[in-house]
Amino acid sequence: MTHPDKAFADTAGTTINRSIFSDSTTHQRELARVFSRTWLFLAHEGQFRKPGDFFTTYMGADPVIVTRRRDGGYNALLNSCRHRGMRVCRFDEGNAQVFTCPYHGWGYNTDGALVTVPDQDNSYGDSLDTSAWGLRVVPRIETYKGLIFGTWDTEIPSLIDYLGDYTFYLDLMLDPDGQGSDVVPNVHKWRMRGNWKLGAEQFCGDMYHAASTHLSAMIVEAQNSHGIMPPTTGLQVALPNGHGLGGFDAYDYWGASGLSEQTVEWMAGLQDRTEAHLGRARARDAVLIHGTIFPNASLLWPRWNLRVWHPKGPDAMEVYSWCILPRSAPDSVRRDLLLDYQRHFSASGTWEQDDGEQWNYATNSHDGFMTRDLPLNYGMGQGRAANTRFPEFPGVIDEVNSEINQRMFYKRWEQLMAEPHARETSAQATTRHAEAQIAVVQS
Ligand code: FES
């Protein structure tokens, strides 16, 4: 019998308990124990141009409104009215000074304070203390080079410490040449069948699937690759806190990309500027491809893509996906790179659909009577000597075909799942108290 809080099905850490992809108790517990204790990506600063601009998203299963304050900082508010729980903001984005609940009209300002209650005198007299009934505010919001993160946890380290050495790699997307980056307006959103961890763990460490899952798309694209193919060697990088990323040994990625000659030429120049700004190793030694910031933010470096896998129950996810481009890129290059991202990894992207197909069919079989207790093999690369080809790269480095990152991802997940959240224990105490009262009444 599997355990809802255990990722690993064996003591050696080679196999994964597959019920973590379908079990509803596991899902509820990870909302409480994983999503409440980690830094979660919310939005990009480029989505907010003036005070009152807002964007609605999720922290785990909790809907939140991210707003820009007058002082240039950001708030995140739980998007659920304190009267009957209605979503006070039903737009994806916009500008507002007050969020008025559609149900009975309570209004909240962008700090979350309850500022209007229709017909308050006749309805409540003096009995409603509006200062106690504001929207719940996310207590910590921090940013890194345009990325806005939030957490419910007041105890965990700062965002910069949480990311740690991930910033060494992240900077290749967010600030490759010292001029920073900006987000393309509008966020792609789509739903898929499959637990959120299927996306997060694949982007964290799975290069192995590409040659099989994406073979058809690769054959079509090979016609534009000028005979240049990726090497069969590369790296996976496992970092503390469950973060991971991977890529190939250096090769002429942009030459093989099939993008316009002008874009390929611009990218070659960018690589030179990256070498001047971030050093030779980051600019030249590897081509980073995929990665995950634990728990559910993932990146695709060559597609300039950042996405979040929002959990939607144990067997469904909703992806929010952004395209983040170097600020120095001219319009024609931006257009080319944006189309390249959309063709591959937006809702209609060929590679995106390849991945979704695998997660859909795996999910269809996760919850069978015979399948649910059958562990899955995550042992690739276990016990192998470290990859020493990238001495300047921080982290534990393995070869490109390895599941070290997935194992580290699930170790972190299991650590967090081992400790009940304080709200769970107080809820249990409340339930026990209520049951005791019922027993007294009945006796
Ligand atoms: S539910 Fe929002 S005002 Fe009643």
Ligand SMILES: [Fe+2]
């Ligand atoms: Fe893929």
